[in-house]
Amino acid sequence: MLKRLWLILGPVFCALLMVTALLFFYPINHKHNYTEEKKAAVSLNAEGFKSRTKKQEALSDPQHRFVPYFGSSEWLRFDVVHPAVLAEKYDRNYRPYFLGERGAASLNQYFGMQQILPELKDNTAVYVVSPQWFTKKGYDSSAFQQFFNSDQLNSFIANHQQDAASQYAAKRLLQQYPNVAFQSVVTKISQGKKISGFDQSLNQFVSHLVQREDALFSNLATRTNGNYDKKVKKRLQDLPDQFSYEKLEEIATAEAKVKTNNNDLGISNHFYNTRLKMKLKKLKGFQKNESYVQSPEYNDLQLVLDQFAKSRTNVIFVIPPVNAKWMKYTGLSQEKYEQAVQKIRYQLESQGFTNIADFSKDGDQPYFMEDTIHMGWNGWLAFDKAVNPFVTKAEKAPTYHLNDRFFSKDWAQYKGTPDEFK
Template sequence: MLKRLWLILGPVFCAFLMVLALLLFYPVNYGKHQFEEEKRAAVTLTAESFKSRTQKVRALTDPDHPFIPFFGSSEWLRFDSMHPAVLAEAYQRPYRPYFLGQRGAASLTQYYGMQQILPQLEQKTAVYVVSPQWFTKRGADPSAFQQYFNSDQLTSFLTQQNYSQVDQYAARRLLDIYPNVAMADLVKKVAQKQPFSSLDQTYLGLTSRINQREEALFNGLTGSYNENYDRFIAPKLDKLPQSFSYDALMELASKEAKKHTSNNHLGIDNHFYNSRLKAKIDKLKGAQRKLSYVQSPEYNDFQLVLNQFASSKTRVLFVIPPVNEKWMAYTGLRADLYQKAVAKIKYQLESQGFHEIADFSKDGGREHFMHDTIHIGWNGWLAFDQELQNFLAKSGPAPAYQIDNRFFAKDWATYSGDIKDFKK
């Protein structure tokens, strides 16, 4: 009987042991750099690539081909001939952008994603798009957050926390937005500033080891690249001027934008208009009259990111995009309230020493600046590139940031008065 059971269950048991051994002892090797693969990973922009530690670390540690993390949301998916990845490739820039963004990803998502690449942020350079559209009354979308969150991010956070106010806030927000998160008991201990037991630490260490090896193993077996580079980057390279010139590029950008925004009066990309707006355009007239981004829990979540950049001594260029001015007028979105939110974001940045800000919030009416309703494109990308080149031309360490955890307070998130009157 036992022999028969062994014949049936033995292979299953052996397979289980082999998988467990792989997860415990599979070597996590980020050192095999292949630039062609890294370039493709950098523009893959899928949920899986967004969550993958292996791809990010491999590219961001390449000693011969520096990659810069570009944090944001869905703007990086607006590929045209002036996209940052196209310009960097066409003109052999001494860096390549590594895009970390997805639709609905906001500061809380970015903060937990950063936990996987902290050594790669240490005393390095980054770009961070701050979209005022993140700053809604409800803040981060729970479904989007959960889609882009994984267990490796969780154990990365838990193994690095030191019971600071920042850790406590991050843990509380995680429980708010993902109440059924794995290892919730450990997250609660961080939120309540309770130390881990020796058993907790052993379990956490083992789980962290398994998570990293599992991700490295399956990434090595399957990869997770798509065709974005070959479809959207490579074909555009030969169409650009051989010698770099902003004047020549702007002329080409305007010609391309005019062709691609020909079927509507709002200056919106034809495909975007047809697929996302045309069927309901009449219902959208005046639909944003009451919309405001001035009060939001996102201001507190944004502080998590600022704390991380300060802790990692990262030099950061913050980018504030505009709204398409014609779209703003059509939907009734108030420009004064939009600028009030921008002023609040900039105050939170500048009062803590983050002075590298590319503020495009008033440029939504410039010709061919916008790709659609809220994302820049064509001439907008070129304006962004000019700011980026000025930022990268500066050398030296990150500024001495003056972090103020007062920005975690609820009364900051809900503050709607004149920014000059806010008293920390």
């Protein structure tokens, strides 16, 4: 009986041992390849977001400076003056490395940061804060899980501290992923308890395997992605060799006119045809009761701020607008939108994060938006005027003054004047 069982299961067991051995000894120190790094920087898919190897390879390249641009679906709005196109065409002293896609918000960004803490330390970053993230119910668990993986978990456990930030992060992780691996360890962290030596050793062992698995398979995430060739490299010929905002605005405006000519909302034809046209009547006034003032996202944002402060990262925060015509059509209150922006700004500025490019009132500017909520064309040029000088200078971070009160439910639900919050 045992012999028959071995004949059946033996090969499987041996194969598992071989795979484990391969992963355990697989090297993770790859040579830097600038072309591949540029492709990874604009891949903008869930696999690229979760891959530690790809991010570390680019962000640690000693010969080429990649800067993390944290955000969500706005990075996918490629046009002739997209940040990646401008940086490549005019050979700037940096290249943006885009982190985020539709559905990614502050909680995902925080756990993703755990994989690249050495690369964040004393460096520069760009962070888009979209008020649309700040819904009453907060982050959807399925969206969170899409961008979360084992390596982020292992990194968080290895990096955590017995402080308010780690406790809050662990609690949020258990809410979004109740059956997460190392559940008992995450629970201990959420309770402010010290984890055992065995927990640390087991986490380190699993982390060792997971990182090597990522190193082995990470190239698949970018080799099949054609964003760099199709959406960046291909557009370089459309820009003048001599940099000029005046000329760039002419080119951007001309392109925008052609690509938004089938509707009265200033929305790209493709977005209008595929996402809005068939259901436009049903969407009239649907946001009249929407507000972004009360949301657990304010607490999640504090996690990101806490990590930037610990890493001494100098950050510029970008606050995008909503298409003004779309706002009027759907009934979204400009007053409530600005109230949310003021709350976000207070949370940033009161803690020393004073580098802010606030475009929240620019949704009515000509060809500033590509669709309902995402900047494009002249919006990207305004973005570039604020962000490029900041990133180019690469100055040291200011002194931050963190306030753990921003982790409280009271702050998440607060809807009064921000500077009167007690």
